[in-house]
Amino acid sequence: xxxxxxxxxxxxxxxxxxxxxxxxxxxxxxxxxxxxxxxxxxxxxxxxxxxxxxxxxxxxxxxxxxxxxxxxxxxxxxxxxxxxxxxxxxxxxxxxxxxxxxxxxxxxxxxxxxxxxxxxxxxxxxxxxxxxxxxxxxxxxxxxxxxxxxxxxxxxxxxxxxxxxxxxxxxxxxxxxxxxxxxxxxxxxxxxxxxxxxxxxxxxxxxxxxxxxxxxxxxxxxxxxxxxxxxxxxxxxxxxxxxxxxxxxxxxxxxxxxxxxxxxxxxxxxxxxxxxxxxxxxxxxx
Ligand SMILES: C[S@@+](CC[C@H](N)C(=O)[O-])C[C@H]1O[C@@H](n2cnc3c(N)ncnc32)[C@H](O)[C@@H]1O
Numbered sequence: 627x628x629x630x631x632x633x634x635x636x637x638x639x640x641x642x643x644x645x646x647x648x649x650x651x652x653x654x655x656x657x658x659x660x661x662x663x664x665x666x667x668x669x670x671x672x673x674x675x676x677x678x679x680x681x682x683x684x685x686x687x688x689x690x691x692x693x694x695x696x697x698x699x700x701x702x703x704x705x706x707x708x709x710x711x712x713x714x715x716x717x718x719x720x721x722x723x724x725x726x727x728x729x730x731x732x733x734x735x736x737x738x739x740x741x742x743x744x745x746x747x748x749x750x751x752x753x754x755x756x757x758x759x760x761x762x763x764x765x766x767x768x769x770x771x772x773x774x775x776x777x778x779x780x781x782x783x784x785x786x787x788x789x790x791x792x793x794x795x796x797x798x799x800x801x802x803x804x805x806x807x808x809x810x811x812x813x814x815x816x817x818x819x820x821x822x823x824x825x826x827x828x829x830x831x832x833x834x835x836x837x838x839x840x841x842x843x844x845x846x847x848x849x850x851x852x853x854x855x856x857x858x859x860x861x862x863x864x865x866x867x868x869x870x871x872x873x874x875x876x877x878x879x880x881x882x883x884x885x886x887x888x889x890x891x892x893x894x895x896x897x898x899x900x901x902x903x904x905x906x907x908x909x910x911x912x
Contacts, residue, residue: 635715637689640681643871646911647882648696650869650902651760651785654884655700657898658758658783661891668705668752671697672745672759672782674737674772676709678719693760694720698727704758705729708745710737737761738769746775749782756891757782765792766809770818777860780887783895788852788868788881789816790845798826798845817852818859825851849881856885863888864896869903869912 655671662669677692691699694709707730711717717734724730733740741759749757759782761768766789776782796809802823814820825847849868856862868881884899886892906912 635678635719637678638681639684640690641684641873643873643879644681645683645685645690646906647762647785647787647871648691648693650882650899650906651693652696652700653902654785654895654899655697655704655758658895659700659702659704661894662756663702665891666754667891668755669702670706670708670749670755670757671700671704672708672741672749672757673697673762674710674741674759674768675762675764676711676716676720676760677762678711678716679723680719693762695723698723703729707731708748709733710735710740710745712736738772741772742775746779746782750779755781759784761786763787763789765789766797766812766816769815773856774818774860777856777862777885777887780861780889783886783892784862784884786883786885787871788849788883790870790881791877791879793848794845818855822848822851845878852883856883860885861888862886863892866896866900866903869906871912 659669673694676694679692679694680689681692682688683690694707697704697707707724707727709720709724709730710733711720712735714734717732720732724732733744749755759776761772761784768786773784773786776784793813797805797813799805802810813822853865853868856865862885864887865883865885868883870878871880871882872878884896886895886899903912
């Protein structure tokens with residue numbers, strides 16, 4: 627993703643894969659609010675890394691809606707919106723887009739703090755609340771604590787960008803002494819501990835049988851472990867296979883995960899998301 631200037635605000639230029647992600651979330655959001663509303667539950671929309679509300683499409687050069695604007699247009703409507711961005715100009719842009727709305731709170735801050743301390747407790751105030759939470763960082767900027775807190779509410783579903791590209795570029799080295807302390811710290815904070823470390827290595831038989839060599843494992847093992855962690859540690863009930871999001875060169879930038887609570891609603895959410903993702907798989911788009 628690169629940035630292009632538009633007055634004070636820098637809008638992101640987004641590629642096809644980001645547009646696909648927005649399409650998947652848009653389709654699911656419609657089913658989500660339809661089902662919850664019909665059960666007299668209150669659907670809340672949470673965007674931890676909300677962005678400016680708009681982007682520039684790299685395909686057409688046109689302005690396109692970002693996730694918060696897509697959420698505003700979802701019908702039936704969400705009952706409330708919580709939008710967070712770390713960057714002041716983006717939080718201001720969101721405030722302008724939400725002007726006059728009484729159902730929206732914009733937070734200028736770090737979502738690792740805001741979601742844990744303000745937004746999730748707000749959702750938990752009523753047993754009738756349910757929330758769809760989008761966690762869409764550029765890279766390893768999300769803390770495991772947030773994911774775990776979402777899972778443990780039993781009321782929140784997440785779409786999560788697993789930062790495969792950032793990990794491969796900055797963390798997965800044969801020689802871990804070459805990984806910067808900052809990258810290690812970011813990875814540990816995202817994973818929640820250091821249990822990812824042995825997963826990225828495999829022990830291979832050396833040429834002379836008795837020699838052992840450490841090599842890099844494919845990211846598949848890490849994805850499988852993360853899927854299991856979302857269930858076993860964070861307490862989510864359902865986690866379908868994540869979708870790889872690739873750039874125009876075919877490189878995987880991230881994997882899009884969905885996770886939902888242990889409940890009938892969570893099971894239904896998984897079925898619908900799997901159907902949506904399978905359609906893109908069949909069309910060869912992912
Ligand atoms: C990939 S963009 C979000 C795109 C948006 N979800 C969409 O689809 O339209 C990531 C955004 O996260 C913001 N950001 C980065 N670190 C953050 C943090 N710790 N807390 C909240 N926002 C953050 C950036 O300023 C940027 O606007």
